[in-house]
Amino acid sequence: MSTVNKFIALCFLTFLVTACGYFTGDQGISDYELETMYIDANLLFALALPEPWKEVEQGTWPYPSDDSVAWRSQEQNAAGHPDVVARITSHPPETAIGGFNRLESRFLENRTGFKKISDTETDINGLPALRVVGRFADRQSLVVFITTSRRAFTLEFTAPASEFDAYRLLFEEILQSFRVL
Numbered sequence: 644m645s646t647v648n649k650f651i652a653l654c655f656l657t658f659l660v661t662a663c664g665y666f667t668g669d670q671g672i673s674d675y676e677l678e679t680m681y682i683d684a685n686l687l688f689a690l691a692l693p694e695p696w697k698e699v700e701q702g703t704w705p706y707p708s709d710d711s712v713a714w715r716s717q718e719q720n721a722a723g724h725p726d727v728v729a730r731i732t733s734h735p736p737e738t739a740i741g742g743f744n745r746l747e748s749r750f751l752e753n754r755t756g757f758k759k760i761s762d763t764e765t766d767i768n769g770l771p772a773l774r775v776v777g778r779f780a781d782r783q784s785l786v787v788f789i790t791t792s793r794r795a796f797t798l799e800f801t802a803p804a805s806e807f808d809a810y811r812l813l814f815e816e817i818l819q820s821f822r823v824l
Contacts, residue, residue: 678693680692687794688822689824690817691817695716697715698713708732711732714728715728726806727810728800729814732796733794736792739794750788756779757784758777759777760777767818767821773787782802787799
């Protein structure tokens with residue numbers, strides 16, 4: 644794809660994502676508008692995020708690596724950690740060999756204490772995906788594994804277990820904005 648075509652595609656994607664709706668949460672969760680478009684040409688993805696969320700600096704909690712990016716909400720728990728965290732990891736295509744089982748196994752190796760509650764094969768924007776809901780300590784997570792011919796992705800959304808259901812619609816909205824570049 645030429646540079647001009649990539650630019651046009653990114654402009655179109657930005658236009659589509661800025662048309663995203665709103666999330667009105669229950670249980671005292673603030674209203675969020677997906678108004679920040681994040682585009683990562685190196686990790687080959689784009690998605691929309693709530694404006695108040697901030698990108699986590701590398702080397703700080705929740706420890707994003709060279710192949711991942713993380714964002715956090717402004718709200719914090721008693722330990723000073725963000726209430727809500729979103730992390731996207733972009734894997735090279737060879738990681739997708741073995742499909743969802745391999746991606747899930749690698750994820751579980753790095754998440755000691757993670758207990759799977761449910762899993763469902765589905766698609767996200769036409770891409771094959773596996774949704775896993777799980778829990779560790781006092782947090783609950785929605786983890787989505789996506790495979791493409793160019794990359795594999797792990798999208799992880801965590802919130803305090805007591806507030807997870809209130810954030811679930813927001814997580815789904817962010818997932819629907821996810822695009823592979």
